[in-house]
Amino acid sequence: MLSDRESRRALIATVAQAVIDHADELTALDQAIGDGDHGINMKRGAEAVLADLDSLADKTLPEGLKGIGMALVMKVGGASGPLYGTFLMSLGKALPEEGGAEDLVAAFDAALQAVMARGKSHPGQKTMLDVLAPALECLKADPRAPAALSAAAGAAAEATIPMQAERGRASFLGERSIGHMDPGARSSALIIDTVCKTLEATGEAAGT
Amino acid sequence: MSKENVGIVIVSHSSDVARGTADMVRQMVGDEVPLAWCGGDPDGGLGTSVETILGAIDQAWSQAGVAILVDLGGAETNSEMAIEMQPEERRSRIAICNAPIVEGAVMAATEASGGASLDIVRQTAEELSPG
Secondary structure, three states, X not given: OOOOHHHHHHHHHHXXXXXXXXXXXXXXXXXXXXXXXXXXXXXXXXXXXXXOHHHHHHOOHHHHHHHHHHHHHHHOOOOHHHHHHHHHHHHHHHOOOOOOHHHHHHHHHHXXXXXXXXHOOOOOOOOOHHHHHHHHHHHHHOOOOHHHHHHHHHHHHHOOOOOOOOOOHHHHHXXXXXXXXXXXXXXXXXXXXXXXXXXHHHOHHHHO | OOOOOXXXXXXXXXXXXXXXXXXXXXXXXXXXXXXXXXXXXOOOOOOOOHHHXXXXXXXXXXXXXXXXEEOOHHHHHHHHHHHHOOOHHHHOOEEXXXXXXXXHHHHHHHHHHOOOOHHHHHHHHHOOOOO
């Protein structure tokens, strides 16, 4: 899986660029129910990743994921840094170097558990977990179906709109958080969608 | 400054709040506790940064441990991350206090200045929290 440097480099660059391109949208979502910094923070993290792109691409996939996670932890500045950082570092830690699709499912599961522990949260509280948990279920059903995964993540982000926030700054709003998409759910869906589409385009997904 | 006493670290989203809280601790409690503060994201905006929290923990480090006071969500999450990145022998000697940042910092520092243990310092700060 992503065994050559150029495909890793392209994937990292594409995902980081997608986050940067959507920074304003993420910030607008966060202004509605949070503190309005999600896009700015994620963009800062993505820029830190791009600044280190060559050395991150040099690493194996598991080591690269850990490296990206650490960059996000150190540079993002909001709660999303440790949350996304924990996800990627746990994913890298759990993924064997020569892993296949089944290893990805187990690693994704481990990473999801780590984010739940870090955020002291669980699915159903209008957070990124409401995208990551359905994404795991989709991977379990078929780990080689990027189009289905991308669609499931997008639908899961939409499904946070009618939910009431129970974690993070949005929870201060109580019922007023209903009617807005959760920014963390949106950024998670965006990243999953970009990864899936990139892998699909390069044919990587079929071989994993 | 005594390095025997528990150190206090103040982590706010705002460097002004963090510095102001530290000023209050210094004036009300004095110089008997190691004290450090940090606030703001890596670009100087509102937010918190693991990197600066790590630096503040180093600055306030004491053999008796360090009590951290935080304001909102991200400050706590980033502080937890910073604790996990510490050498193992330090981790159990750092505690995040579930307390209001200003009152908690003053109460924790007052307790620490008398030589109380980290557990007692934290409990004293947390008495300020409802429930």
